[in-house]
Amino acid sequence: MIRGGWFRAHSGMMVAGAVAVVLVTGLMLVPADASQGDVQRLMYVHVPAAWVGYLAFLVVFLASVGYLWRRTARLDHLAAACAEVGVLFTAVAIASGSIWGKATWGKWWDWDPRLTTTAIMLLAYAAYLLLRQSIADRRRRARLAAVFGVLAFVNVPVVHFSVLWWRSLHQPPTILRPGDPTIDHLLLAQLIASVAVFSLAFVWLVRERVRLERIREAVADV
Amino acid sequence: MSMVREALELARKDIVTEIRARDALPSAIALGATALFVVALSIGPDVERLRSLAPALVGVVLAFATITLADRLDAVDRADDAFVALWLVLDDPRAILLGRVISLTASLFVLELGLWVSASLLLDVELTAATVVLVPVALLSSLSAASVAALVMTLVGTTPQRTVLAPTLLLPLLVPTLLSGVQAASAVLAGSGPLVLWASVSGAEALLFVGVGLLTYREAAKPA
Amino acid sequence: MSRRVSALGLLLVGAALVVLVGVGLSSAVVYYRTPSELLASRDSTPTRLYGLVVPGSVHVDAATHRLSFRITDGTTSIGVVSTALPTALFRDGVGVVLAGSMGPGDVFAADEVLVKHSEVYEAIQPGQTVPPAVVTSLGGGTP
Numbered sequence: 001m002i003r004g005g006w007f008r009a010h011s012g013m014m015v016a017g018a019v020a021v022v023l024v025t026g027l028m029l030v031p032a033d034a035s036q037g038d039v040q041r042l043m044y045v046h047v048p049a050a051w052v053g054y055l056a057f058l059v060v061f062l063a064s065v066g067y068l069w070r071r072t073a074r075l076d077h078l079a080a081a082c083a084e085v086g087v088l089f090t091a092v093a094i095a096s097g098s099i100w101g102k103a104t105w106g107k108w109w110d111w112d113p114r115l116t117t118t119a120i121m122l123l124a125y126a127a128y129l130l131l132r133q134s135i136a137d138r139r140r141r142a143r144l145a146a147v148f149g150v151l152a153f154v155n156v157p158v159v160h161f162s163v164l165w166w167r168s169l170h171q172p173p174t175i176l177r178p179g180d181p182t183i184d185h186l187l188l189a190q191l192i193a194s195v196a197v198f199s200l201a202f203v204w205l206v207r208e209r210v211r212l213e214r215i216r217e218a219v220a221d222v
Numbered sequence: 223m224s225m226v227r228e229a230l231e232l233a234r235k236d237i238v239t240e241i242r243a244r245d246a247l248p249s250a251i252a253l254g255a256t257a258l259f260v261v262a263l264s265i266g267p268d269v270e271r272l273r274s275l276a277p278a279l280v281g282v283v284l285a286f287a288t289i290t291l292a293d294r295l296d297a298v299d300r301a302d303d304a305f306v307a308l309w310l311v312l313d314d315p316r317a318i319l320l321g322r323v324i325s326l327t328a329s330l331f332v333l334e335l336g337l338w339v340s341a342s343l344l345l346d347v348e349l350t351a352a353t354v355v356l357v358p359v360a361l362l363s364s365l366s367a368a369s370v371a372a373l374v375m376t377l378v379g380t381t382p383q384r385t386v387l388a389p390t391l392l393l394p395l396l397v398p399t400l401l402s403g404v405q406a407a408s409a410v411l412a413g414s415g416p417l418v419l420w421a422s423v424s425g426a427e428a429l430l431f432v433g434v435g436l437l438t439y440r441e442a443a444k445p446a
Numbered sequence: 447m448s449r450r451v452s453a454l455g456l457l458l459v460g461a462a463l464v465v466l467v468g469v470g471l472s473s474a475v476v477y478y479r480t481p482s483e484l485l486a487s488r489d490s491t492p493t494r495l496y497g498l499v500v501p502g503s504v505h506v507d508a509a510t511h512r513l514s515f516r517i518t519d520g521t522t523s524i525g526v527v528s529t530a531l532p533t534a535l536f537r538d539g540v541g542v543v544l545a546g547s548m549g550p551g552d553v554f555a556a557d558e559v560l561v562k563h564s565e566v567y568e569a570i571q572p573g574q575t576v577p578p579a580v581v582t583s584l585g586g587g588t589p
């Protein structure tokens with residue numbers, strides 16, 4: 001077997017290994033935050049999971065627009081895979097954020113713009129998966145899902161602004177802001193490593209999911 | 223401009239259908255009456271609280287009416303392959319979407335005005351000269367809800383699980399509509415508050431969904 | 447005809463975004479009020495209030511489980527009483543968002559005390575410990 005084949009066959013193990021490494025360094029080796037203590041370590045799961053969730057939903061939108069334009073089955077598979085992975089990671093982000101919120105703010109949930117927007121997104125993309133489930137015809141499913149993939153995404157800024165104007169409790173962004181990040185450099189390095197590894201896991205999961213879908217359709221065609 | 227004429231004609235058909243069959247609005251009126259009645263009974267003589275709850279109650283009933291009415295009108299179209307016939311006959315099938323938006327807006331608007339009159343009777347909401355502003359606010363939130371619902375119903379209308387899918391797909395998309403409608407009405411009743419801001423959110427949501435609807439309707443509605 | 451309708455669709459989507467951004471930029475959004483604003487308005491309806499906990503002002507009545515402290519926005523300070531106990535991060539100088547209303551004697555009665563986390567993260571140094579929770583150390587019991 002050629003080298004590329006070995007690499008590909010073991011890619012899942014390598015991604016799992018990388019996730020294990022960042023979890024061990026983040027949860028055990030890197031120092032805790034000076035004021036929050038160990039609770040802050042949730043950030044190494046929460047932030048990358050939320051990032052992957054948003055990224056996945058953006059790809060659903062782009063792939064949906066692409067599908068309506070070019071009618072490539074591949075783009076439909078990509079949108080479906082990203083929606084599944086996005087829902088999973090967004091659920092992780094909400095759960096970990098909720099635990100962190102209880103420890104720092106003092107409550108599990110607040111109708112804050114970012115929390116509410118994320119929750120509505122989760123609902124909308126769960127609905128997207130439900131819509132896919134209920135249509136048997138392949139081309140029809142792809143077309144309708146693509147339209148809803150666009151709708152779910154254009155709704156996000158309106159939800160965000162309307163809740164933002166309603167109330168807010170979430171702190172301003174730590175890294176994505178002008179000037180020096182207000183985070184210790186070692187903690188920042190850990191955060192960046194977590195985000196990178198979660199992104200890698202995202203790419204791997206989506207690639208495998210698209211491949212699985214292609215095989216499934218090929219088998220169904222036989 | 224034949225498309226606009228066709229849309230108006232289809233909207234008229236929808237409204238006549240609903241008036242004759244009385245399929246959807248009576249259940250929304252029943253829910254509205256129950257909601258106002260139960261809240262008035264459970265809160266008792268606390269007039270301030272009753273008044274502050276009124277916009278939220280109207281919002282809940284509006285959401286329910288949007289789902290049932292949009293579902294019902296869509297089901298009527300689907301029966302007897304009427305939809306396919308419409309699709310083939312019209313110059314531009316998007317007239318179907320526009321017609322549905324118009325008829326839904328009109329029905330929801332009338333319902334919402336009725337709810338406000340009932341709220342003034344049962345919840346001590348004072349309707350004065352200043353609260354005339356509730357009329358355009360109600361029109362905007364009806365338009366916003368109608369434009370979201372008309373498009374989503376097009377997507378789920380042909381699926382066997384339409385009764386589950388319709389509310390599931392609609393509710394996340396209706397959030398800005400409901401939030402802005404309730405906040406705008408509260409601002410009118412309180413006599414202060416960011417009314418223009420909330421009216422703009424309703425308006426933006428309506429523009430957005432009519433716009434995306436015009437762009438994607440032929441994909442969403444094409445008969446199998 | 448068909449193209450013109452599609453162009454209209456794009457135009458409406460664009461108009462929606464312009465309205466949202468325009469409204470967002472032109473409106474001053476208030477998430478909570480500051481002590482100065484609240485005292486000036488003489489408003490006793492339920493509201494949200496933000497301020498920093500004045501160092502040394504925190505007292506816990508162990509018998510009634512009532513927490514009292516002062517918060518400041520730098521110029522004005524307000525006394526606060528609360529029956530709700532905040533999390534362990536509540537300590538001198540921290541920012542808090544209170545939900546409640548102005549009671550008699552210009553004391554704010556809070557139903558909810560939320561510790562607003564700052565966006566600063568610092569690594570803990572060897573030998574350093576996380577500062578103890580003020581409420582616990584004063585004998586008020588854990589929240």
